[in-house]
Amino acid sequence: MGADRALPPLAPLPDLVLRPLVQGALTEDLGQHGDLTSAIMIAEKSMTEAMIVARENGRIAGLDCARLAFSMLDPAIGFTAKVNDGQDVTAGQEIVQISGNTRAILAAERTALNFLGHLSGIATMTQAFVVQLRGTKAKMACTRKTLPGLRAVQKYAVRAGGGINHRFGLGDAILIKDNHIAALGSVAKAMQAARVSAGHMRKIEIEVDALVQLEEALPFRPDVVLLDNMDLKTLTAAVKMVDGRAITEASGGVSLQNLAAIAATGVDVISSSALTMKARALDLALDFTV
């Protein structure tokens, strides 16, 4: 996991944040009656054991959501993770051992796998991007393009994949875009306004799509400059112009194919919505073992 070396240990999201999300998903699946089929077919006290297994290679994220899906239906269910979030698995590898009431396990199964498969899919895709950055200083970041209601866990999955997060929402940093510059009339005026208003605890980032804009912004000392949709040559020039005075972030048209080339320009961060909006779920299954 060389590419992740510089990253800190992955901190779990608090159960307090996850629980409403998992409860919503369980309620969505159980409806007003619960699992009709198992209520007919499975004895009330029946106990079983099962294993969540990977059906393809990938990186795991979302174990806490899966754990809560089972424990919120029946706190007595045993849930023993064989790997941790942020760890790579191979097809066939055992991920979680589960034991307990059969009805409860069947009722939670789909919700648990929906979380775990989706978030592991994001972690896996992120890791595929991160691998391309080896040997450069660039870090891979996600954006605010996330699925409604799932932002906290999707951004967590990006971290599990070795990526970093951009701001969480509209309220935790300043990001000046073209509309803002247009509204105030110039890069300089926008930067001045931000400087006055941002407060001492918020970073200021400005999006520029040409070197002339970048040149206008730098004297106002933005914390981060977002170099949007620049070709490789312009990116290289931009990094050189910044010369360490701000963090440089490249965005726009980023793909697995061009990622290494973008990183080679020397930018600090590369961001892409693909991590959260274009990842497919990792294929996982819950197999009964007794």
Added chain:
Amino acid sequence: MGADRALPPLAPLPDLVLRPLVQGALTEDLGQHGDLTSAIMIAEKSMTEAMIVARENGRIAGLDCARLAFSMLDPAIGFTAKVNDGQDVTAGQEIVQISGNTRAILAAERTALNFLGHLSGIATMTQAFVVQLRGTKAKMACTRKTLPGLRAVQKYAVRAGGGINHRFGLGDAILIKDNHIAALGSVAKAMQAARVSAGHMRKIEIEVDALVQLEEALPFRPDVVLLDNMDLKTLTAAVKMVDGRAITEASGGVSLQNLAAIAATGVDVISSSALTMKARALDLALDFTV
């Protein structure tokens, strides 16, 4: 849209269902402060006009969610859809014209596009599957493998793509799987139990993975038989064995590549989790027009 011919006009989900979902997404993005950057840069009374435009070909779904994202922030925002959900668009095509308070439009933009892009992605992928079914009687169905909290809108997007929905959750139909058969000891016993308990308004489906199981099930008159992971030859034999006595549904390993061949076996329905778990977002943008 020949493949959709047999399908009814797409019915909208009630605002009552959508509103909590959109409110959750707006709250997630706006946090406790709202849009800090626009609050600094954009005049409070500033008005603007914008257009949501497709950046690639695809099928649209989620216009009501997008509309609510804007109107829940400012009821005075004009939102004029140029297409309807379920309609195909081409790259560059105008989808929605928006006009109103600039701050509110900027604050709702990302939430609106996150819904519209994700759901249109599902509709687009569904439609790609549906196209493969032309000339057969088979319909394309999604499953309970959906993203947590988004099941209602994802299933709606499948309908917009020309697909149909399987049951919504564990409580609206009986689906007998291998665990249930194992618990009761035989297909026959499971079918009998279901017949007694299902009630007169719920359908009963049974999953079989071999012809011998199918043969055992048919005398109990299941409404639907789920032919799971059968090869094409077995599927063909299964359809023949059923001979119209039940609806036949094929699942397992379905892909764009093998879909037409599966449909050619004569099954009534083909279901796949790919529609909801593996679709990527359709690329859309909100461009300011003044």
Added chain:
Amino acid sequence: MGADRALPPLAPLPDLVLRPLVQGALTEDLGQHGDLTSAIMIAEKSMTEAMIVARENGRIAGLDCARLAFSMLDPAIGFTAKVNDGQDVTAGQEIVQISGNTRAILAAERTALNFLGHLSGIATMTQAFVVQLRGTKAKMACTRKTLPGLRAVQKYAVRAGGGINHRFGLGDAILIKDNHIAALGSVAKAMQAARVSAGHMRKIEIEVDALVQLEEALPFRPDVVLLDNMDLKTLTAAVKMVDGRAITEASGGVSLQNLAAIAATGVDVISSSALTMKARALDLALDFTV
């Protein structure tokens, strides 16, 4: 319990479904202060034992709601049910033994009894109807005429009384009524539209009030026909006309007095809103035993 012989064991509703309902009821009674009187009169650590006792004959339903009312106020309260939901009791019979903190027991008492009395009242009334059906194949069903917010538990109580449920709400089956037929112009057109749109997992029922309508509907193979407000002679003719091609359901003006006669016509299901809208609570009391 001969009349229930054909019914499966009663499956409990998930705590996840019941808990919000019980919490709402407790909050309603406790308000913002809790139980003022007991806070003054009863020592904080006082322990007691009590028994819920039937004051009249009837059938029990709602024990899980009662259990949650106590345990959500104090998880340490002992709650030992002497009977199960769906079981008949006689006046004076002990139903639940309770032990624990006196203040918590007093604070939960009314909420627990309100649930248990109301749901047992429904189960008791349902059972009175079901008894009239002995010797026929007819089953007794409730409708969507339920008390706001209580549908899931009321329908459960009907099952505890030996009845079956009709659809839960507007979204889990198709029920074509006179307005729908009028809107499309004919029974045939309505059935055709339903057939195209229902999806493979939903049943289609059509309400008819005359034999001519029934005759028009049958070729379209409805799953269920609702024979509304027909006299006994017409009902008999309708059952004969259907001849096993659909499930037959009689409704309209059903009472304990005419139920046996309706069942004797050979219908499969008889439905009535009386089960949920006209049942009176079963008389229960919580008696302190120390």
Added chain:
Amino acid sequence: MGADRALPPLAPLPDLVLRPLVQGALTEDLGQHGDLTSAIMIAEKSMTEAMIVARENGRIAGLDCARLAFSMLDPAIGFTAKVNDGQDVTAGQEIVQISGNTRAILAAERTALNFLGHLSGIATMTQAFVVQLRGTKAKMACTRKTLPGLRAVQKYAVRAGGGINHRFGLGDAILIKDNHIAALGSVAKAMQAARVSAGHMRKIEIEVDALVQLEEALPFRPDVVLLDNMDLKTLTAAVKMVDGRAITEASGGVSLQNLAAIAATGVDVISSSALTMKARALDLALDFTV
């Protein structure tokens, strides 16, 4: 409406209180899809007119809930009440005229009628009790025995029926019962404790079942004495003993049959759980008029 003469005009409950209740009921019925049948059968823009009509004699309560059921689905629906809550109607009488989008009216119909029928049933039963009190000063009160989640509207319906409400919950008045007296050792000690703790804005009521207890309580000046399960002779003696020093309330075994006799003892208030726990719904229908 002679029996109600002493009562004030009925004050409506705030929409803020009713709206969550109605939303819960609509959500329960519409589920995640809305009304499937109407979505297929009824044109999206179809408009209609309908009338809610009484099918039996009774007293109306719950018009605001019905109004909200329609307007929360479609604010454009016209809802013109022909009577007011608290007013008597006869079989066949028109109650509400409704006009607007057909789909929305059909989707709200059941929820609106479930509220209106249930609450009118309570008002009707209350009024039947109140009529028995004519010529006495006694008022008819409901209790805390109400259906979970519906207390506010049920108590409102009692007022619409000409009754009065006891305390809303455990937190708005002191009611000393046998357990409390037992815990403190005597009526006198319980009254003293209540006097010290009740605060100056809460009333104190004490339940007594014998004249000797009443005699012990009166020197402590309770606001109300609850004369529980006393025979008529004892009740008469109790009222004489109180002699206007407290409000007298009779409870226990109250029925339409014995109500006039109880009132004749001179008690101020008679309370019964029958009003809320044993009322059956009033029979109402929504008839389409075009």
Added chain:
Amino acid sequence: MGADRALPPLAPLPDLVLRPLVQGALTEDLGQHGDLTSAIMIAEKSMTEAMIVARENGRIAGLDCARLAFSMLDPAIGFTAKVNDGQDVTAGQEIVQISGNTRAILAAERTALNFLGHLSGIATMTQAFVVQLRGTKAKMACTRKTLPGLRAVQKYAVRAGGGINHRFGLGDAILIKDNHIAALGSVAKAMQAARVSAGHMRKIEIEVDALVQLEEALPFRPDVVLLDNMDLKTLTAAVKMVDGRAITEASGGVSLQNLAAIAATGVDVISSSALTMKARALDLALDFTV
């Protein structure tokens, strides 16, 4: 604690009431990520011990809120209160000993202290007022002027400070003010209307600002008279005029300076919004002890 002698033991608010409040506060502080800094700096399994200590003299209230803040993040955290709500502490005194997971303790710390400091501030200020009442029969009451969302706990803190509560909200007692009198035309008419409508379980209070109004009100036997903004001489005359026929309450311009003088007039209750709207937080700290 002489001044509190007449008050009952302080009854705790139910956890059911407090838990949503504490959850809201934790969510507000933790946001969607939890404590970023501790996630980086503190080992996941790190355990610690800490002590909540008073930094100034005062009276404690809010221990249950503080306890829940810790236990809702980690039920395994030890929380041993060294004092009870309603007890006085001196600067440096240990209040709560805490032990458990370091990350969880740090994440809950601020929320716990915000509750405990604010509520103890109210208890402390209330106690300062109550001390001025020694030797009189007057009790100190708070009002409906409370901070949004915090009314239940603020009123509890007043009780912890030795004060009493006025009504909780607009729905649990009748309080006739000048607008009401004006609307009905006279004190007499307002009192008559209240008498008819209040129900037998609600107290009636009337606000008067002149002796002539008081004289008009008394024959209608209000439970409480609110003597608003009267000077000491008028107050004295008012108490004399009432002569025990109603509880007397003084309000308006109450301060620590004039409180004893107001009490000396013989009023039963003195109420002031200062207790809840003008108290400053008590200074508390959480010190790590290992």
Added chain:
Amino acid sequence: MGADRALPPLAPLPDLVLRPLVQGALTEDLGQHGDLTSAIMIAEKSMTEAMIVARENGRIAGLDCARLAFSMLDPAIGFTAKVNDGQDVTAGQEIVQISGNTRAILAAERTALNFLGHLSGIATMTQAFVVQLRGTKAKMACTRKTLPGLRAVQKYAVRAGGGINHRFGLGDAILIKDNHIAALGSVAKAMQAARVSAGHMRKIEIEVDALVQLEEALPFRPDVVLLDNMDLKTLTAAVKMVDGRAITEASGGVSLQNLAAIAATGVDVISSSALTMKARALDLALDFTV
């Protein structure tokens, strides 16, 4: 308003953020019945006009909360603010003109004033602090010591008072405190860990209480240094040592008395919990004008 000159126009919080807060407060006051007294005394259609007036000098904040309190009860109520949030008023000055339904105005009055009085109290106190900073570059900041549930509006009120906000919660910036330094063993190690983990969009602040700690931190380029509880001489030396390489923030023991002296040391920001935890409500009244 010279001291505020450098601050941007005050941006309103979105209604989406405020509405749940106001709804909670209204519900708290109205309970399950609404305003009992006005329901009896005031005619249902009665209209009135009123004015919110300042009873003392101060700065206004919270007009949007007040507006929502009225409009959420009755959208037809007219609410015309005569001043804006962030504006100073003098005793007797008219703040808001209100007209509409009398019952609704009376029902919303207390909730509106509780918000407006509390938030204006914070703005007023903040402004008193800000005035002391005139002639220096220092800005006044609040902390995370806020009242549970009210953080967003309290921090807004601080901005209305001319102050700035520190981070909103534990998740939007890194703040390294003594426990964190102790856990990692040194300032250097803590700063290194933060640098690796913070992400490119979050600021890093470190709390130091001695110059030697500051010296150790500066090479790691913290964005902000929190100089905690330093005396004026040490503060001056610290500012000199930083020499513009980080933003300097002083905290600990800040009061109106020592504020100017602290600002004179040259620090950029001074933070104090007094703004939110020790402000008393501004005295406001709603006077009826007809």
